Ligand code: ADP
C-alpha cells in the first residue's frame with residue numbers, strides 16, 4: 370500500500386488530487402466539523418494537500434438518493450452542499466461546490482483555478498455506477514485528476530466506484546486517517562478481549578459476534594441488540610427497537626456463556642431505552658479486567674440525556690482501564706465519546722462502524738484491497 374504520508378517531500382504543486390472522504394453524516398449541518406469526529410479526521414489530509422499547492426477535488430456520497438434522473442439536486446438530506454460551507458469555515462478557504470456533473474465544465478473550472486483550490490462534487494450516488502463499482506464511471510471520475518487518495522475508511526468495506534474501481538486508473542494512496550485506521554486496527558489482540566455491542570444496526574454487529582466468537586472472552590450486549598436476545602428468550606419488549614431477521618441467530622447464542630446480557634433496563638412508555646444500574650456494575654467489572662476492548666454501538670437512546678447514563682458509564686469504565694488497548698468505533702458511538710471527553714492514548718477512536726467491524730474481523734475490504742494492488 371502507498372501512503373500519502375510518503376509524499377511529504379515530493380513537489381506536487383499544481384497537481385490535481387481526487388480525494389474520497391465520507392460525508393455520509395446525518396444532520397452534520399448542526400454539528401460543524403470540529404464536533405464531528407469523522408469530519409475533523411479528514412482536515413489534516415486536506416490541509417496537507419492544499420499547502421503543497423495541490424488542487425483537491427473531494428468525492429463523497431450521502432445516503433442512497435437513487436438515480437440522477439429521478440432526483441432534484443440539492444434538496445433533502447442527500448446533497449453535499451452544506452459540507453462545502455462547513456469545510457470552508459474550518460479551512461478558512463473557499464470550497465467550490467459543483468452542483469452538477471457536467472464533467473467538461475468541472476474540468477474547465479479546475480484548470481482555471483489556483484494551486485491549492487478545493488472543489489466538492491455532488492453526491493456520487495446520484496449515479497448508479499457508483500454503488501455498482503462501474504469501471505466506466507470510475508474512469509470518467511479519474512479523468513478529472515492526476516492521483517487518488519482514499520481517506521474514507523468508513524466506506525472502504527464497500528465496492529464503490531470512487532473507492533475501489535477508481536484505483537485502476539490513477540496512482541492511488543491511503544490518506545492520513547486511513548493510514549491511522551489501518552495501523553491502529555492491526556494491533557495484536559491481548560486477552561482477555563471484551564467486545565461491547567449495542568446500537569441500532571443489529572445485523573452489522575451480529576457479524577462481529579460471529580467473527581470473534583473464538584477469540585473474544587466476553588460479549589457485553591446492550592442497546593437494540595439486547596432486545597433481540599429478549600425476544601429470542603420469548604420475553605416481551607413492548608415497543609422497543611429490534612430486528613426480525615437476526616432473532617434466529619440470537620436464539621442460538623443464548624446458550625453461549627461468553628454472551629452476557631443486561632440484568633436490568635431503563636424503560637419508558639413501553640420502550641427499553643437504556644441499560645440499568647445492575648448491568649452497569651456487572652459490565653464495569655468485566656471491563657476493568659480486560660486487556661483489549663472493542664466497542665461499537667451505544668447502550669441506549671443516548672441522544673436523550675435521560676437515557677445516556679448506560680453509554681456514558683461504559684465509556685468511563687473503558688477510559689479508567691489503563692492496562693487495556695481500546696478500540697471504539699461507529700458514527701454514534703464516537704460522537705458520544707466526544708461528549709465524555711476522551712483524552713487517552715490507549716483509546717483509538719475509529720471513524721468506521723461497519724468498516725471497523727469488518728476490518729477487525731479480518732475480512733477483505735474492497736477499498737483497501739484496491740490500494741494494495
Ligand atoms: P454506530 O453508529 O455507533 O455504529 P448504530 O448506528 O448501530 O451505532 O446505533 C446508534 C443508535 O442506536 C443511536 O442513535 C441510539 O440512540 C440507538 N439506540 C441504542 N439503544 C437504543 C434503544 N434501546 N432504543 C432506541 N434506540 C437505541
Ligand code: MG
Pocket residue numbers: 699700701722
Ligand atoms: Mg450509526
